[in-house]
Amino acid sequence: MIMNTFSDDRPIRAALLGAGYIADWHAAAILATPGVELVAVCDQSRAAADALAQTYGIAAYTDLDKLLSAKVADAIHIVTPPGTHRALAETCLTSGHHVLVEKPVALSGAETAEIQQIATEAGRVFAAGHNFMGTPGYQRLKTRLEAGEIGRVASAEINWNFPMMPLRSGPYGLWLLRDPQNMLLELGPHLFAFAVDLFGPLAIEHLSLSKPVDIPGDTTRPQGWRILASAGDVSITLNLSLVETMDDRSVILHGSTATARYDYAHDVLTVDAENAADIVANPFLRQMGLAGQHLREGVVNGTRQLISLNRKSPYGLSFAGLSGAFYSAIRSGRPLDARFHGDNATLVMQAIDAAIAKMPKPAKKPKPASRAKPKPSVLIIGGTGFIGRDLTRAWVAKGRDVRVLSRGTSGPFDDIADHVELFGANLRDSDQLAEAMEGIEIVYHLGKSMDATWDAALKNDVAITETIAQAAQAAGVKRFIYTGTIASYDMSDPNVTIRESQGFGDDMEDRNIYARSKAECEARLLEMHRKHGLPLVIARPGIVLGKGGPLQHWGIGRWHGAGAVRIWGKGKHILPFVLNEDIAEGLILMAENDDALGQSFNLVGEPMFSATDYFDAIHARLGARIKVKPGNLTAFYASASVKYFLKKQVLRRGGLSNPSLADWKSRAHFSPFDNSLPKKVLGWEPERRRDIFLTKAIDEANLLGF
Template sequence: MTMSALDPNRPIRAALLGAGYIADWHAGAIKATPGVELVAVCDRSAAAADALAQAYGLTAYTDLDAMLAAGVADAIHIVTPPQTHRALAETCLRGGAHVLVEKPVALSGSETAEITAIAKETGRTFAAGHNFMGTPGYQRLKTRLEAGDIGRIAAAEINWHFPLAPLRSGPFGLWLLAETRNLLLELGPHLFAFAVDLFGEIDVHHVALSKPVAIPGDTARPQGIRIFASAGDVSITINLSLVETMDDRSVTLHGSTATARYDYAHDVLVVDAENAADIVANPFLRQMGLAGQHLREGMVNGARQLVSLNRKSPYGLSFAGLAGAFYSSIRSGRPLDARFHGDSATKVMSAIDAAIGLLPNPDKKPKPASRKKPKPTVLIIGGTGFIGRALTRAWVAKGRDVRVLSRGHSGPFDDISDHVELFGASLTDPGQLAAAFDGIEIAYHLGKSMDATWEAALKNDVEVTESIARAANAAGVSRFIYTGTIASYDMSDPATTITEETDFGEMEARNIYARSKAECEARLMEMHRKHDLPLVVARPGIVVGHGGPLQHWGIGRWHGAGAVRIWGNGKHVIPFVLNEDVADALILMAESDAALGQSFNLVGEPMLSARDYFDAISARLGARIKVKPSHLAVLYGSASVKYWLKKHVFRHGGLSNPSLADWQSRAHYSPFDNTHPKQILGWQPEARRDEFLTKAIDEANLLGF
């Protein structure tokens, strides 16, 4: 169907519906598309909408109908949770807007077909957010295929070998973890979209599951999924591996003339073909040909990222290609590229329907021991996180019922739901906070806000923390425990031993997270002095243990599961602590009157350097991770150059440039003295090295298998 072309003399006005993580990638793609202006964002969370609006200079809305009535946008990118896509797409289309819907565009083939039909009825463009097909390399693959360079295709393998850490370390309340089918709905569109675009309609024959992992309070989820399918004469194998594995997200075509392998995560295409040279020269020329292709791909991708400060990473380019095709269709009135068309999306989702239909029936979820309704006296904000889960279960084991603030109605506590109440409340709404504190004696604030600017941190972290503390005081709690971070200390000097008496020092030149946590502590201590807030502050160290991630960024900068550049040389002892020991300390803080008004650095007994830790992983799990040291002064210099360019060339506002001491603090050069929590609380962190390693590595399920 042909769309009427827009006025070429004005830009197409675009808006974002949803302000989560993926919205930022869409925003960047829109900003990079000529003739398109990003004007607005809408999210039910005013804080989320305002934060994104501030970053990009947009108008923020919290109501879709209001944004549509204002007529500010010609096109809307729908980047909300998948279960909302179908209804929101119809609302936007009938409201006069073109829509680009993030994958999965709907929950079934029939829902996708309905969106497609409504788009045709309303004369608007509907694009499916199958972004990986927007990369330059994929276009080259299709060109080579259509030119006959690969020959007649006999088989194709489409791979997604990429770690999905939430399966092992949470948060477990994510939509994609709620059911096994959701894993296919979330990740399957990437893979099936390639198959449909290259070969047409897909027949699914068999689905095999492997490497199950137990979800706390629920049943197991597979970490390996293999799907056998076909399209005409082409045999198709789709592989998903979600354990800690080397990143291999690729499409391999096995043809009569050549084998083509396209790495869509890194935008690298290599075609391996026979040559007609004699038997001696053949292997040499074949491998030199492959080497030349790899050299070309490396130089092109390296140059792109160097001149764009990573703004043209393969992932960013994939969104740019998607947005380019979408807006080109809107501007010209020509049909949308088949890669992103609703008809193709319907075939993709119908194939996923077929794969879901072959999944085994799910196991019954565990039931609590009784049907009694919880009567919580402990409130945990951040209770579904790594530390929060352990703390919640520890309190239940001690006989207390717990209220956990959560956005969802199910989570990692279904098996003890007779003792755990999941409670939905906005942290910025005084009335909802007051309801959350009803009946509460002990309150924990374990939450954190990850912000890109200091202004956003003040609003989303500091002001929210003050609101929570006021609600706690008004409710008359006996203890309010806040988790800061040891990252607020200057840990750049090996000669300085850090205790609770050590001052944070000047914070303006520190990273936003450390600075924000320190500011929260300062304001809470002021409330303790002036308004008798029953405050205790905990500062956990590098927390490890069951449910913790392999790729812990407190230790180093990770490059996939197999390589890490540790902060500094990694030879000095760093402040590891077991998660269960942190939970024990947090309970002791609530039970000890001597803890009131004090802070505690929760670091374990000194025993391991970063290199020791990775050596233990190799010895105990058989996984040799490539460990490289980092020169923190060089990292600081590189970051400073990027900061200057972003601020003065790309005109990005609100950025910060942490000091050299801040970078050096990431290495945790300064040792810690943990005497204070042991004396005041009677805390006893694990002191036996082998037992510590058993819990931190053997029982932590770091690799997923």
């Protein structure tokens, strides 16, 4: 029995356990739930906890016991990595708190059942974070099914066709890539939860895997999952496809009366039914009926997002529905809605257990040639990223051992672990950075932070860069190489050729946060070089292509899924493309050449392709015709300005920036580049053969995943 201790005028106090990406969605849902107050966040990372706490004006904790003992919260949203959920849920429940646990709620059906049992014994609510069932459209689907409007359902298809970029581009240290079954544990709950809620317990009959992709330093991971199941007399197919495909996340019910299709990613429900009209009118009326439904869904969803300034997106609504059900059960003392109840969550995880049991035994992970312990002399911050992975392997190929700063103990270098050391360090902690610098001669800072405000950029990017540089100088390293960005240049004028001597301009306040922050980092590092002798070299990579790089590269345009892109500008001028392996070579040359000290280098390849040339080559070589549209940069600027005004004046959000029209034009890379300086000083030779470039940038890059 759930104990209700809340009066109607007493708000339920909520706290977040975990301050990662998904915590923001939970925070927004809590704030949108009447009678609920967001009061605190707890994360082991002080920086992460403080950043989220500052955003929402709440208390920050780094120790769960202190949060619980403070008795500031009644309910806890657990949004930490999946392996921690079981233990954290027990701790919170037994301390008298209600819990909402992000999916997967645990790593097995047995663990999930244990959480529900503990919640029952404690008289507390345990809700599973199966958020997509919280959308308004799903409620309408269930209502129509229960009303008999779909008839008796013979079969169902539940689909997740949505690209999973980390499978091909990293970062590879994520939990979901650690083991092959983790992908099903991470995404499977979305699909299995729909099936269980609609039809009851599942019997898993078959599992097939497809489209394997190589994980650097590891084995392969499947990108396609097809699971056949049944619930009573309903045949169910669950499809997971993670390659670069059009977004289709849907529930399709085939009934005796109608076929219902619910697009849960966009909250669109349509029901296709026969009508009793004559043979001539029937096709027309049937399609007009579908057209009318699509029109209604488009108008409702568009209006909803417009008047809420996109705060009521389908994804946001899904969390709001989940949050509403959770807190309604807490306040009323009545059982939680079955969609999110621990009993259903147990059935979901038991079905996933059964599917995992049908997986083939995974191949053994590659092992290094020897058991030698690395003796690193090169430190790479950002070494698990796109550029960092190639740079790490290039240094190992040259006979150097490398230390890579990493959040985890596994990464894309297991096959060369005798030459690569993964090292965990807090970039804000001078003592930990000093330890990371021990024995190091060359330091690369490839890291970046993506911040929404200038104050956040100063704290998370600029200040951290200074701290890293100070630690490197104190350790007496011979070379400190920082990767800035060509985005810091004003590239809006096609008549101005960009050279390193040009600089960025004195006033960067009208630039986007990323470009401005990188420029500020460069300025402060150069000051340290002039005043204190920091052995600095700055690299500014162009638009980097190659194996492990994304199809949806935002340096080219604004993407609308894998199949459509709006280019920055008309797309006819030459872009500063460069191969990733050439970037790695340039970064190594900067460390080896003393003439590079104190200089900046634009690592831009030979002028070869425009944006439209690039997409034409993808079509010719891969058979994929991506819909390419020119982008009016003035229209982009005007639209962004309106959004900036509304966010500032209506939503009262502070710290935002509104980049200038010149900044928007710079995104098109109108200005050509002169890459003669790195050639002259470093002896750098980027790929100049067009066909070889395209082979490496497209054919070998696995852009589509298959």
